[in-house]
Amino acid sequence: MNMLIYLIPIALFLGGLGLFAFLWSLKSGQYEDLDGAAWRVISDSDDKPDA
Numbered sequence: 001m002n003m004l005i006y007l008i009p010i011a012l013f014l015g016g017l018g019l020f021a022f023l024w025s026l027k028s029g030q031y032e033d034l035d036g037a038a039w040r041v042i043s044d045s046d047d048k049p050d051a
Contacts (some may be wrong), residue, residue: 025031
């Protein structure tokens with residue numbers, strides 16, 4: 001029972017950290033072009049990406 005005093009705040013901190021990372025990735029545009037990578041994989045062109 002004493003271990004819960006340590007585990008609950010650690011779990012809440014890690015959950016908040018994961019939520020922060022997810023929200024940051026949404027804001028920075030990581031999920032904007034979900035189909036682009038799939039089409040680049042099957043494309044036959046040997047051109048370098050525009051990057």
